[in-house]
Amino acid sequence: MENGRAMLCYAFDRGINHFDLANNYGPPPGSAEENFGVIFKKDFLPFRDELIISTKAGYLMWPGPYGEWGSRKYLLSSLDQSLKRMGLQYVDIFYSHRPDPETPLEETMMALDQAVRSGRALYAGISNYPSDLTKKASAILKQLGTPCLIHQPKYSMFERWVEQGLLDVAWDEGIGVIAFSPLAQGLLTNRYLEGIPENSRAAKSWGFLRKEQVGPAINKIKQLNNIAKEREQSLAQMAIAWLLKDQRVTSVLIGASSVAQLKENLDSHNNLSFSETELKIIDGILKS
Numbered sequence: 001m002e003n004g005r006a007m008l009c010y011a012f013d014r015g016i017n018h019f020d021l022a023n024n025y026g027p028p029p030g031s032a033e034e035n036f037g038v039i040f041k042k043d044f045l046p047f048r049d050e051l052i053i054s055t056k057a058g059y060l061m062w063p064g065p066y067g068e069w070g071s072r073k074y075l076l077s078s079l080d081q082s083l084k085r086m087g088l089q090y091v092d093i094f095y096s097h098r099p100d101p102e103t104p105l106e107e108t109m110m111a112l113d114q115a116v117r118s119g120r121a122l123y124a125g126i127s128n129y130p131s132d133l134t135k136k137a138s139a140i141l142k143q144l145g146t147p148c149l150i151h152q153p154k155y156s157m158f159e160r161w162v163e164q165g166l167l168d169v170a171w172d173e174g175i176g177v178i179a180f181s182p183l184a185q186g187l188l189t190n191r192y193l194e195g196i197p198e199n200s201r202a203a204k205s206w207g208f209l210r211k212e213q214v215g216p217a218i219n220k221i222k223q224l225n226n227i228a229k230e231r232e233q234s235l236a237q238m239a240i241a242w243l244l245k246d247q248r249v250t251s252v253l254i255g256a257s258s259v260a261q262l263k264e265n266l267d268s269h270n271n272l273s274f275s276e277t278e279l280k281i282i283d284g285i286l287k288s
Contacts, residue, residue: 003258005039010259012044014266020152020180020253021086022056022097023078029061033085041087051092055082056127056152058097070100070108079120094121095152096137098128105133109140116146127152127180131165138173148175150250155179157188157224157239157286158217167248176250179243183255187217188239193225223285227278237268242282244272 008019025032033055044051057078060068068074079094094115096108112124124146126137134151141148151170153162159181170177183189192214221235228238243252256262274282 001035001038004035005043006259007256007262008036008039009043010262011266012047014263016266017050018052018054018251020054020178021082022059022095023061023082024059024097030081030085033082037086037088053086053088053091054093054095054125055079055086055091056095056097056125057082058095058100058127070096070098070103070111072107072111072114075108075111076115076120079115083120090119091121093123093125093149095125095127095150096129099126099130099133105136106140109137110144113141113144113146123149125150125152128154131169134166134175135169135173138169138175148173150176150178152178152180152253154181155243155249156182156184157242157282158184158220160286167246171248177248178251178253179249180253181255182240182243182252183236184239187214187221188224189236190225190234192218192221220285220288224282227282227285231271231278233268233271234264236265237271240265240268241272242274244268245274245279 019036021033021036023030023033040053057075058068058070061074061078061081066073066077075094075096079091083089083091094112096112099105100108109124112121115121116124124141126134126148129137129151134148138148151166153166155162155177156179162177162179167177169175186192224238225235228235231238233241240252240254243249254262254265256265
């Protein structure tokens with residue numbers, strides 16, 4: 001808790017005013033919102049109008065047919081629970097965390113519209129939606145009078161699916177893009193240059209990063225790290241800068257675990273430009 005508090009305070013002092021959460025962030029699910037609520041009440045309550053606080057619903061939160069996905073009942077019930085956990089009257093952005101293959105897209109978007117019209121959220125967003133559903137969702141929300149503000153996709157040097165249409169759709173629709181997992185769960189840092197450390201994400205039996213993902217990426221990581229050194233950046237800083245070079249990317253979500261790590265990531269702003277030669281070399285490495 002104290003480490004989290006220190007990071008949030010440092011971030012705010014450095015000019016960061018957007019704190020991103022979701023109902024299922026933990027473990028256990030809900031604990032991230034609860035912890036944030038405690039810190040918010042202690043340190044940030046006077047600054048509420050300076051903050052952008054977002055949360056999401058879409059993944060499993062409780063048993064039964066209304067405990068996940070995209071129904072109106074689940075989304076609005078989850079939002080009420082999130083507000084209670086955080087001690088807030090409203091969130092600035094409420095996201096549909098993932099598309100629901102069973103619930104009509106209209107129902108999911110109408111739930112976001114209702115969240116905004118009820119005052120429980122100021123803006124509507126979507127996350128993890130492919131380009132075709134993003135375009136359809138945007139059209140529905142525009143018709144309802146609550147335009148889609150932002151899309152939150154997974155995007156990094158190692159995860160480039162958004163370049164196959166989503167970035168263009170978002171740009172054409174006037175939707176901001178804020179990338180999550182910009183460092184590919186830590187792969188795009190100096191952490192794995194010499195293998196898999198015992199206390200790393202890949203060494204754990206749970207989580208999104210697996211040991212078998214690290215080995216094939218090591219050679220690329222080392223080559224990218226050499227380019228970062230030439231740019232007088234860490235690999236993490238270069239990976240973040242590489243995302244921000246695209247005007248279609250509005251911002252990047254940083255999931256740091258310490259103030260030192262947060263500072264390193266924020267200092268990526270010291271060098272955001274790339275030469276055409278650098279971009280060609282990087283692209284060649286990533287496609288090799």
